[in-house]
Amino acid sequence: MLAIKIILIVLHFILYSVIQLPSGSFKSPAEAAESYLEKLEKGGAKKTRPFQVDLVSYSPSITNSKTVHVLSHSEYPASSFAFAEQSNSQMLVADNTFIALMNKLKTLRAFETRLPKMEARGTRLEYQDFVINLGTVSQSQTTKGLVLEVAYVPMDETRDGYCLIQEFLQSFLNMPKQMIQKLITEQLSHWIRSLKDKKDAEYTPSITLLQYMDILIHMRKQPNE
């Protein structure tokens, strides 16, 4: 059983989902990625530049501290995002030299990197106002799955943006609505649910990165094929 995960994210205004596709259709994640890419390109999306998301986890040497996950995204080249475990979905947005700081702390034996580094590499595509990032997730050269990020850039209304992304996925990748609902990560569904209460909730890049973090940590825990 090959797990292919798909993230859908609306930048600014949301959507993100993790999908467990039936394994029968594709033999390997690379093949799946190719077929998705083909589908997208046939639909009119254009390749722009490579895309990459990295996750490095720093485990504490001292027992009382928390594990710190540091993420970087090619869409935000100047920033790095850090998340300490059990910190109530609060993401630290820092300059990209933050990684250097963490490495410094590592040399001071405050942290160590026991967990393997996760990487998502792929292509960034654009279709009108949609930005699609499609990449394969690998953990030290072992391919773990597939990740898809969809962003609808100009939207100002989060719920409508989510609907537009659903629409986009249905038409481009033939994903049924129920499947998308199932694939969304907890973070995103939580966010969408919370929107019903709040009137104006701005979508921030850290929400995107939280979704990535969830998926990448989840994939890391999965056994290799």
Next chain:
Amino acid sequence: MAEPLSTNVTIEPCLESSVYEYSLDGEKIKSTQSMSDHFTKILSRMELNDLRSEDSIDTPTEDERRIVNGGKNTFGAFFEQMRQAYIEVCALHDILSLVSSRRYFNLSANVADMEETLNSGNSRQQRELLVRQSQDMIQKSWASKRTSARQAADVLLSSYQRFMQIINTTSGNAENFHVQLSNLRQRWKIRKQNNTNRYLGDLSFRSAGSFYPFKMQFEVTKADSHKRTQNNSIEVIIPEELQVRVILKIVIETKDRQILLRTYSTMMANDTIINSQDNSYDSILENAQRTVFLKELFSQLCREASDITNIIQPTVMRNSIKCWILSDVMMTISLLRASEFDPTIDGESTHSGAHIGLLEYSLCALLRQQFLRNFHYSQLKPSTLMLGVPALRRVAGVSAFNYNQLKSISENKSILQTIIELSQHQVVRARILDLLNNLSANSDINMIVNVSAFSSTTSTYGRIHLISPGYDMLCRWSYMFQIEECQVKIQYKSHLIEFQHHIEEVQRFFINQIAYFKFTVACTLAKIFGWSLVGSSMAPTVGRLTEIQFSAQLNHTQISTSIGIRIGDDLQLQVAIRKRRDHNDDTVMDDDSTDRTGGSRGVKYDPIDLDNYCGISTLQKFEMFIASLLHEEKQR
């Protein structure tokens, strides 16, 4: 070099124990002497100056410096005088304090007390004696104090008069080097060099953020006695390379040497040529600074010219930058020396008064922007980030800027690029508006062009309306247009077309549209009169802009005559008629174009001269024509 005329002003700041001395040229010296020492020093100077002024009446040509040495002997006597005056001032102070603190009245109160005690003793004589004695005492002390006060007042008054004498002589003297220097200091930054006693000023824009590496210092010296004139005792020495006057010249011309714009940096506009003989230090310095400004600007432009890697690569040749801003328009920016500039060639016509100062101001603003970028702002910086990056870039990481936002930070338009874009837009805009103006003047329909007030410096928006005069309700077409640097976008009927670089295409487009409009209006008018459109060659595409040919055949159910109408390149409505046969045998649809080219097939139309019909416009004449056809038919 001691300056006998300058009096240093000593100031004791209220929160500091030390005393500072300021000389006339603004130099600050921390003084080691106390206030009283200074007072005596100043007094000594007063004495000397006073002597000098008296001497100079007798021997006006005598040198001042000799008096400086001779004056010291007289100091002792004056000091003695001052000491006496000091004692008297003290006495005066005593009296004043006596009066002000009411001790005098206390004294009289004591006398009253004495009276009371005497009353109790019942000795009237003794009392009177005592009163008289005390009154005598008071009167005597009063008189003595009065005289000493008068003496003190005399001393003070005489020194006041001396003071005034000195003040009057120095302020009225325009030849004074220091007065002129301080005047000069109000406009230029001049510093006294510490050890050498030289006065140096800086002409560069370094304080504004300029990084131009050349030294732009000038020196202020005292003019030699033989050079000294009535109002000029100062001499300004500027570096040799700044002594030339330079002019920045911008010319925009077409391939055929037609000059669209010729302008000069404004220092040429009014006064500089006229005042070129004016050697007052102010105009010399102003000119030097203009030279610095223009040289710096030009070097900046040259540097940027090599950075532009566009299709339009500007070329730098000796003292000019040449750049093709459009395919047939060249812009030349050149730096000329005043000697190379010939005002007779460049007539007044190219120089309109409204633009005076505008060019220089704009260039100044552009250069200033460049300077601003050279500054570093130290606020808002994450501690992990290094110094020397733009302020926006520093916060980019923390505020999670995306790729495009980051890219926009580093994008800076250089001065030359701005100039090129601006001139491109101006040229294209002028041409388009000129073209529209010509078209509207030459066609007999109303063409209304509105230019939007929201236009920016590099893009102009507007609307064009086509209306047939008198038939406003029949047909009304509008177009939106947007003119950018070198492209024109026109939106009409939900189409958007772009024209790059070629104004001729825009002209073709509008001619086509006008022809089409006229044709449509004519057809619509005919339809109102009951004619039906049997066939037409309409619907021109943008690709076929070169062929402008609209023609149609109109039939009427009651009239056995067909009308053919045609509009060609000349935008003139041509009308022809033909008798229709009863049997519908003319199967070949035909218009004037086939008639004109082949002639073998098709049917002959008889042309109608619309001028035979009355009306103010072609359309009205056409209306009269079709109406008359109907009228004839009715009468028949």
